[in-house]
Amino acid sequence: MLALLWIELNKIFRRPRTYIAFGAMAAIVWLIQLALYFDGQAYVDLMLSNLSGAFEFSEVFKKQLLNGYLICFVILNTLLIQMPLLVALVAGDAIAGEASQGTLRFQLTRPISRSQLILIKFAASAMYVIALLIWLALLALAGSVLLFGMNDLVVLRSTGIDQMQSDDVLWRYLAAFGFASMALITVAALSLLLSVLADNPIGPIIATMSVVIVFTILSELNIPLYDTTVKPWLFTTHMVAWKGFFYVQADAEGTTLRGSIENLPAIMRSLGILVGYIILFLGTAIYIFKRKDILT
């Protein structure tokens, strides 16, 4: 099994196009960092415009606010919505790509079971996701901290502002990256399921993105009817739960409680729902793949 996994990883990481994803991510991260390095002031002003009536913001404050931790948060906020595409590029290709190349025959005429093959491909996709996130952590977290320094993290939410001290942030990022990996692994499982249904990798990649986009729009729509019926069950609603690690508790006087998480049970519930989706997607993929006639 390990040897087979090694083969799959070898296939993924020996392919030049795998690195397009890594390159694309580096490009986006660097562009954001570059923009904020030279024009961070404008961004901070925009961010604070809603607050300038009640507070005064000195240059020092703005500089402190625009620290590596905040920039990493901004990057995750923009990039984690785009990353499903990069995941679909690999996971959507896992079966359909081999089908279109004809190499699926090469594998399925060997003495390994189809469910084993799906599980191996899933494991390889999951490891690719983790590699992408480690890469992202290096660029967005370590890179931003090196460039912009470390300070307290101020998170703007629609209903308020959560501030946590700089030495109370790193563990939250570790947890958030961990959660984000589960969220993206859910996308990988969906992509793999769609990949089983197709004989050409373009279909599952586009289909994955379509599902993610439609679900994300539904998740963000403010329609009361959907709030309690549809939204709680969309996996995209729960994919952003990594942010929950940056929502802190405060005491009665509004003082941030160190090391606190506002709603850990909700994050765990989101995690549970994502795991449920992974099992559902994988189970369906195995069920279909075991019965599929390989005609390519």
Added chain:
Amino acid sequence: MSSLVRVSHLSKRFGSFQAVRDVSFEVQAGQVYGFLGQNGAGKSTTLRMLMTLIRPSSGSIEVFGMDLLRHRRAILRQIGAVIEKPDHYGYLSAYENLRMAAVLCGIRPTRKKLMEQLDFVGLADRYKSPVKTFSQGMKQRLGIATALVHEPSLIILDEPTNGLDPQGIADIRELIRRLSREQGKTLIVSSHLLSEIELIADSLLILHQGEKRMEGALRDLLNPAETVAEFELSNRALTDSVFASIDFIASVDWRSEQQCCVRLPKNEIPEIVRRLTEAGVRIQSVASRHSLEYYFLQLTQTESHASAVVD
């Protein structure tokens, strides 16, 4: 001899299309078994069912005395196959593709062993090159190497000479011969060319429109004593009356008013020509084919006639 493969009443339906209908056959150990049929005759579908790529709609397949679907992994461990065209990972080298095939079979051959196998198919000097730089013939040979990597006792090659130049075809033919004669492997080889199958197979099965049309040992089917004489002549009615009086004629088949095919013992051709000439039939030409070729041509021509009508 024992049956290595026993296929009974195999059928496959894709929606409303019946790809294979009630096909039964047996392959004996040590044989080179030929699958002959035009494109779309159901050869690939049958071979894919043998490799568990396609689930049969009905019928059963036994390999090595075991039910294929129930003992899939144990059976596949003993089968090597190249189905349709061999496909490899183009960005990996020949050596890496071969090693990958081995790992997929659950074995870890030594480097020496893998190099020997590449040498067997004549690719040892190119083991480092990415497969995307290979010619079709080299890919085909690498395909055979990957099919052999786990030393299977049954080898299935689907159209192994397709798309190859004459030298490539000769190379593959030679490989098949060596596998059969030197290594005692059992092979199932498909082709749409009788001339190909004729040169390598011991036994033959002709598939047409998903159905089995003919099966048997090649030396029986290619009975040297029997032939089919194709006549081009003038008077059909007169000819028929001559034929009616001859008892060694097995069958007569009129293709047109001037053309007929007569199945008869080979050594009787001069006799039939003499009788026709004596009766006053003008013979424009006479050609002799062996009966299998005639039969296969008949299938093919019916097909092309049908497609011409459609066109």
Added chain:
Amino acid sequence: MKHIVTALFLLLTLSVYGQTPTELVTAVKSKLDRVTNYCASGKMKTNVLFLKAPIASVQVYFKKPNQLRILNEKGISFIPKGSMNMDLSQLFIDPSGFDLLDLGADAKTGWRIIKLLPRDPNSEVVLSTIYVDAKAGLIRRSSTTTRENGTFELELSYGAYAEYGLADKVIFTFNSQEYKLPKGVTFDYDDGSGKKAPSDGKPKKGRVEIQYSNYQINKGVPESVFR
């Protein structure tokens, strides 16, 4: 007769209150005037409805006449607008002076309540009310209403630096506006708890509490900190 009654009344009031409002204010101001600059360390606690912030270690710098800067060198602190009103000398800064209105003593604390009405009609400050502990000569509480930034309130507790009129603890209350960002901007994680931002239309009050320690008075403060 009428004059006698007035004089008697005045006498009576003076005996009750001891000092006139002008005297009181002068006494308080002279104490404050001894400080031309200071630097103090403090722990700042921010209590604003929509803000969760940690307790911050801050340095507070002051320089006459009206420069005040709260700096958090290690971390980030949200500083309310009008934070210069945290220094009491702000109350008396109006160059054209003010009229005093004596409202007598607070029934509970006995602090004298005096209203300061700026004479300059264009003054930013509309009205200040101070609660003066007459015995100690210290302002215990103040409330300043401005044209632009609403009302600020100060509550002060004194300790070691009382002789300079500098408090150990200041609670600064200010008008915090409503805060709301569209969800489409923040892409919030909706944890399903269905919490809504409290919005009852009343002006929101924010509170900043600074516990001072270690004043360094009149030792000089570099101009650079106020930039």
